[in-house]
Amino acid sequence: EAQVTQNPRYLITVTGKKLTVTCSQNMNHEYMSWYRQDPGLGLRQIYYSMNVEVTDKGDVPEGYKVSRKEKRNFPLILESPSPNQTSLYFCASSIDRVNNQPQHFGDGTRLSIL
Amino acid sequence: KQEVTQIPAALSVPEGENLVLNCSFTDSAIYNLQWFRQDPGKGLTSLLLIQSSQREQTSGRLNASLDKSSGRSTLYIAASQPGDSATYLCAVYSGYSTLTFGKGTMLLVSP
Numbered sequence: 709e710a711q712v713t714q715n716p717r718y719l720i721t722v723t724g725k726k727l728t729v730t731c732s733q734n735m736n737h738e739y740m741s742w743y744r745q746d747p748g749l750g751l752r753q754i755y756y757s758m759n760v761e762v763t764d765k766g767d768v769p770e771g772y773k774v775s776r777k778e779k780r781n782f783p784l785i786l787e788s789p790s791p792n793q794t795s796l797y798f799c800a801s802s803i804d805r806v807n808n809q810p811q812h813f814g815d816g817t818r819l820s821i822l
Numbered sequence: 823k824q825e826v827t828q829i830p831a832a833l834s835v836p837e838g839e840n841l842v843l844n845c846s847f848t849d850s851a852i853y854n855l856q857w858f859r860q861d862p863g864k865g866l867t868s869l870l871l872i873q874s875s876q877r878e879q880t881s882g883r884l885n886a887s888l889d890k891s892s893g894r895s896t897l898y899i900a901a902s903q904p905g906d907s908a909t910y911l912c913a914v915y916s917g918y919s920t921l922t923f924g925k926g927t928m929l930l931v932s933p
Contacts, residue, residue: 712865750911750924750925750926751913751921751923753921756920798866810856810868811868811921812868813866813867813868814865815863815865
């Protein structure tokens with residue numbers, strides 16, 4: 709089954725403790741991205757990747773890192789999480805960098821930073 | 823900077839009604855527009871994607887139209903059902919590899 713898988717689905721942690729949210733897709737998609745969703749603000753893009761070893765900032769990249777060492781994986785790293793990063797996070801992928809194809813989303817990761 | 827607005831923010835209808843959700847965007851230079859559905863606690867499911875050269879797309883009871891010059895799209899849902907209850911999101915792709923999302927319309931269809 710074609711899917712985007714995020715782990716963990718839920719995480720409660722404390723300020724400053726490094727964490728990684730993994731994202732994996734099994735569709736051989738070139739393009740992957742991370743979004744955060746906040747009440748009243750909607751979905752905002754954090755980082756995206758057009759292909760292996762190619763990443764770029766989205767609208768709200770501060771406090772986040774990403775890497776794309778393999779085509780299928782695109783982890784989101786919070787080196788020193790802060791309470792304002794408490795949010796619902798989504799990973800998405802699509803077939804190519806031109807992005808004229810539908811984006812497929814994971815089920816989301818709810819992060820709470822205390 | 824592209825901005826996407828969805829009206830109404832929330833909508834409650836009885837089962838069987840036909841309904842229209844609206845999406846507007848400020849920059850008409852788009853490549854495509856996509857409608858998503860989001861269920862509580864779930865990710866987004868792509869419903870329809872309209873390329874900039876197209877006027878509409880249909881899938882089952884859903885029909886999405888695009889008027890690029892006026893910066894508007896509508897999602898028409900025919901014969902609504904309780905299972906259609908969800909939040910519907912509109913997103914436009916304007917290049918630079920990013921989608922700009924609206925804040926969504928929360929739909930409740932009551933039996």
